[in-house]
Amino acid sequence: MQIYIIEAVLLIFLIAITCAVIFCKDILSAAIIYSGFSFTAVLLYLMMGSPDVAFTEAVIGSISTVFFVASLKTIDRWCK
Amino acid sequence: MKEPFGGLILNVAFRLLVPFTIVYAIYVLCLGEYSPGGGFQAGAVLSVGVLLSRLILGENAKFNVLGKTSVVLAGVGTFIYAFTGWLTLFGGAKFFLDYNYMPIHMEPQHEMHALGIFLIEIGVAICVMMTIINLLDAIVKRGADNGDVE
Numbered sequence: 001m002q003i004y005i006i007e008a009v010l011l012i013f014l015i016a017i018t019c020a021v022i023f024c025k026d027i028l029s030a031a032i033i034y035s036g037f038s039f040t041a042v043l044l045y046l047m048m049g050s051p052d053v054a055f056t057e058a059v060i061g062s063i064s065t066v067f068f069v070a071s072l073k074t075i076d077r078w079c080k
Numbered sequence: 081m082k083e084p085f086g087g088l089i090l091n092v093a094f095r096l097l098v099p100f101t102i103v104y105a106i107y108v109l110c111l112g113e114y115s116p117g118g119g120f121q122a123g124a125v126l127s128v129g130v131l132l133s134r135l136i137l138g139e140n141a142k143f144n145v146l147g148k149t150s151v152v153l154a155g156v157g158t159f160i161y162a163f164t165g166w167l168t169l170f171g172g173a174k175f176f177l178d179y180n181y182m183p184i185h186m187e188p189q190h191e192m193h194a195l196g197i198f199l200i201e202i203g204v205a206i207c208v209m210m211t212i213i214n215l216l217d218a219i220v221k222r223g224a225d226n227g228d229v230e
Contacts, residue, residue, distance in 0.1 A: 051116040059124040063212060066131050071219050 003047065010044050028077055031068035035061055084138030094136050098129040098143075109205055113194065119201035123208030130213050134220075150214040157207030164199045 017037045024030040038061025045054035086094075108115075109122035133141040145153070164177065171181035179196035186192050 052118075055116045055121055056124075059121055059128075063124060063128065063131065066128075066135065067216065067219060070135060070216060074219075074222065 007044070007047055010040055010047070014040050014044070025079055026077065027075070027079060028069070028072055031065060031072070034068070035065040038062075038064070084136055086136040086138070090136050094132055098132060101125055101128055105205075109201060110198075112201060113197065119204030120208050122201070123205035124212060126205065127209040127212040130209075131216055134216065145210070145213050150210040150217060154207050154210035154214065157203045157205070157210065160203030160206065161200055164196060164203070168196070 014037065017033060017040060021030050021033050021037065024033065038057060042054045042058045042061070045051075045057060105122045105125035108117035108125060109119065112118035112122070129143065130145055133143045137143075167183060168178050168181045169176065171183050173181035177196065177200070179193045180189065182192050182196055184192065184195065186195070
């Protein structure tokens with residue numbers, strides 16, 4: 001029973017992070033919050049019993065955050 | 081990256097952390113059969129070192145892969161994958177990557193399977209690492225063409 005509660009909390013957290021990324025005006029903080037989305041997805045994959053997918057998600061989440069921050073040098077940081 | 085955003089703390093953290101990530105990537109590559117991990121994950125972890133060195137130390141970093149080298153090495157990784165398949169095909173296999181027909185003979189059959197999968201994963205790791213470095217190259221180069229906004 002407890003594992004379902006933890007899973008439900010993680011899923012609600014995923015939806016909350018997605019709403020935060022959508023409504024964030026600062027693109028740098030949106031990229032950082034998106035890494036939190038990736039970490040929550042890692043925890044969910046671990047609870048569903050697939051450590052392989054979780055490992056891939058962790059690595060690709062960190063690399064995509066690096067990509068977002070690197071591409072921020074070319075565009076404006078604040079969206080109007 | 082023309083102007084690196086490094087500092088004392090970032091430089092020291094980079095110097096301390098990157099050797100451990102490389103050792104961990106090789107561990108993931110070699111023990112991918114028994115534990116989570118494999119060629120793709122090992123290549124991605126290997127590329128983190130080069131990405132961080134390019135972001136923190138800038139264009140003239142020592143630990144770097146420059147220019148067209150990344151594309152060429154991605155092709156080399158794909159060639160290693162295909163060459164393993166061709167080895168089995170020339171040994172008389174009926175389909176691609178049938179490890180029983182590799183030219184090296186080892187006594188238990190699954191040793192040959194392990195060697196073939198290891199060769200393939202080396203190729204996949206090199207290809208993934210160089211492709212990720214090439215992606216960063218494309219992003220940074222497009223930014224240099226447009227000119228910085230700030």
